[in-house]
Amino acid sequence: MLEATPRKSTWVIHLLSIVLFFLFAWLLSLVIDDLDDIGKPDDAAVYSQYVDQDLANERSRLKQQIKNLEQQINSSSQSLKNIQNASGGNTNENLVKFSNLLIEQESRKNDFLVQLEKVEAEFAPQNAEYYSAWNKVWTAHRWWVAVYKLAFIIPVFILAAFVRSRRRASALKPIYTSMLIASFWHLGVTANDHFPEVVFKYIAIAVGIVIVLAALVHLLQRASAPKDLDLLNLRREAYANSICACCAFPIRRQENSDYTCPSCGTELFAKCRTCATIRHRLLPYCASCGTE
Numbered sequence: 199m200l201e202a203t204p205r206k207s208t209w210v211i212h213l214l215s216i217v218l219f220f221l222f223a224w225l226l227s228l229v230i231d232d233l234d235d236i237g238k239p240d241d242a243a244v245y246s247q248y249v250d251q252d253l254a255n256e257r258s259r260l261k262q263q264i265k266n267l268e269q270q271i272n273s274s275s276q277s278l279k280n281i282q283n284a285s286g287g288n289t290n291e292n293l294v295k296f297s298n299l300l301i302e303q304e305s306r307k308n309d310f311l312v313q314l315e316k317v318e319a320e321f322a323p324q325n326a327e328y329y330s331a332w333n334k335v336w337t338a339h340r341w342w343v344a345v346y347k348l349a350f351i352i353p354v355f356i357l358a359a360f361v362r363s364r365r366r367a368s369a370l371k372p373i374y375t376s377m378l379i380a381s382f383w384h385l386g387v388t389a390n391d392h393f394p395e396v397v398f399k400y401i402a403i404a405v406g407i408v409i410v411l412a413a414l415v416h417l418l419q420r421a422s423a424p425k426d427l428d429l430l431n432l433r434r435e436a437y438a439n440s441i442c443a444c445c446a447f448p449i450r451r452q453e454n455s456d457y458t459c460p461s462c463g464t465e466l467f468a469k470c471r472t473c474a475t476i477r478h479r480l481l482p483y484c485a486s487c488g489t490e
Contacts, residue, residue, distance in 0.1 A: 211372055212372075222376055445461045447460070454475075
C-alpha cells in the first residue's frame with residue numbers, strides 16, 4: 199500500500215508511474231500511427247484515372263517554359279539597362295541586339311501563355327473530377343482508419359478500466375492507472391482527429407457525464423456499503439476519535455469495561471474469547487493477545 203510506504207519511496211513510485219504513463223502513451227501512439235497506413239489510397243492511381251497524363255505533362259512543360267522565359271526576360275532587361283546607362287542614351291549595336299532579343303522573348307512568352315490557357319481550359323474539368331474523387335476516397339479511408347483505431351483503443355481502455363477497478367487495493371495499482379490514463383488520452387485524441395467538431399463536442403460531453411456518474415456511483419456505493427479496507431479505516435478512525443463507528447455517537451465508558459453504543463446498540467468493546475481482556479470489538483485483532 200502506498201500509504202504504508204516511506205515518503206521517499208512514495209515519490210519514486212509517483213515519478214515512475216508518470217514515466218510509465220508516457221511510455222504507454224508512446225507505445226499506443228506507435229500502434230495507432232501504423233493503423234493510418236492500412237488501406238491507404240494511392241494518390242497517383244486516382245490522378246491517372248481522371249487526368250490525361252499527356253495533357254498534364256504538356257501543362258507542366260508550358261509552365262516550365264514560361265518560368266524559364268521570365269528568367270531570361272529579367273536577365274535581358276537588366277543587361278539592356280546596363281547598356282543604356284553605359285551608352286548615355288546613344289543607340290549602338292548591343293542596344294539594338296538586346297532590344298530585339300527582349301521583344302523576341304516577350305513574344306515567345308505570350309505564345310506559351312496562349313497555349314497554356316488552352317491546355318488549362320481542357321485540364322481544369324479533369325482536375326476538378328480528380329479532386330472530387332480523391333476527397334471521397336480519402337474521406338472513406340479516414341472513416342475506416344477511425345474504425346480501426348477505435349477497435350484497438352476502446353478494448354484497451356475497457357480492459358485497463360476493468361483491471362483498475364477490480365484491483366484498487368493491489369500494490370500494482372499505479373501500473374493499471376498509468377495504462378488507463380494513457381488509453382483514455384489516446385481515445386480522446388482519436389475521437390478529436392476523426393470526428394467533426396460538432397460531433398466531437400457531444401461525444402466529449404457524453405464521456406464526461408459517464409465518467410462523473412461512474413465516479414459518483416462508486417463513491418456512493420463505498421459510502422453505503424464500504425469494502426473491507428474502507429470499513430477497517432472507518433472503524434480505526436472512529437475508535438481513535440472516541441465515537442461510534444456506526445452512528446458517530448460519542449463513546450463514554452469506564453476503562454476495561456464492556457461497552458455498547460447507547461445510540462445504535464452496536465457492541466464496541468467486549469471480552470476477548472482467548473485472553474478475556476477487554477478488546478475493540480469492531481477491530482480484527484485483540485490488542486492483548488493478538489488473536490483474530
